[in-house]
Amino acid sequence: MRIGIDxxxxxxEVIALSDEGHELFRHRVNTPRNDYQATVQTIVDLVLLxxxxxxxxxxxxxxxxxxxxxxxxxxxxxxxTWLNGQPLDKxxxxxxxRDVRIANDANCLAVSEAIDxxxxxxxxxxxxxxxxxxxAGVAINGVSRTGGNGxxxxxxxxPLPWMDADELRYREEVPCYCGQQGCIETFVSGTGFATDYHRLSGVVLKGADIIKLLEQQDPVAELAMSRYEMRLAKSLAQVVNLLDPDVIVLGGGMSNNDRLYQTVPTLMKKWVxxxxxxxxxxKAMHGDSSGVRGAAWLWPVKG
Known part of the structure; x- marks a missing residue:
């Protein structure tokens, strides 16, 4: 049996999988925010449960x-942030x-989708x-690639590649939490999508509400989405130019917008x-479960 924690x-969340990948148990609890020791204890309690x-x-x-x-x-x-600087694995x-394997949550998504x-x-x-x-995360032959620097x-x-004039202005207006400007995250996250809609309309809405307007053929929502699709396409084209992966898998809230799978691959061609x-x-086959399943799969199947 393998246990994964997301x-x-x-x-x-915890999941227990058989070696064949069948779900044996799953449970979710609130994360004790801003309390490192309580977070460690929560993980331990979920494993024991x-x-x-x-x-x-x-x-x-x-x-x-x-x-x-x-x-x-x-x-x-x-x-x-309460995890930063802590010896979590130790x-x-x-x-x-017992030994514990730890990976970035996006790498766990990659492993899960690569395995099954x-x-x-x-x-x-x-x-x-x-x-x-x-x-994002990279899985090579079903194994998470971490890299020499992690x-x-x-x-x-x-940085978002091939920025146009408006994207250069956006870069100045919306700095990334990492301290840099123009990060892809600030453009193609759900937060970035909502921020751009606000820039276009002057109205503050959550991404889900903008998608509802999109379904009603709202022109501003359509403009925000078309801009989002182009930015995502440019960013993924850069990945193809660098890694040329066999497949790109999308997870997270914005991945549930099915039109992305029709528009983005075509748009990518211009930039590759x-x-x-x-x-x-x-779209990630396991949806919200991919992260926790991937954590369980960090231990390879025994031969």
């Missing part, structure tokens, strides 16, 4: 909204008395989270070197 800023409910002991994988530094062996780049190994999701059977899967924030897949914190691009762009 540590989110609001909710923390999964084992009590299944009557089995399992390997433990954890997805976090950040990464472990390969140098300090402490969490960095987490937007759940504390969990000590508390659970939209990228199953593909050797190089690039998975994107387009939700409140925007990040930054593999940090696509959202590169040579003008040719048949890279498939798919």
């Amino acid at each position: 540590l989110g800023g609001t909710k923390t 999964a084992e009590a409910k299944t009557g089995q002991t399992g390997s433990v994988g954890l997805g976090i909204p950040g990464t472990l530094s390969p140098f300090s062996h402490r969490v960095k780049n987490a937007n759940s 504390d969990l190994v000590q508390a659970l008395n 999701g939209a990228g199953a059977g593909k050797s190089l899967v690039f998975a994107v989270i387009i939700g409140t924030g925007s990040g 930054n593999a897949g940090e696509w959202g914190h590169n 070197f040579g003008g040719e691009c048949e890279t498939p762009v798919f």
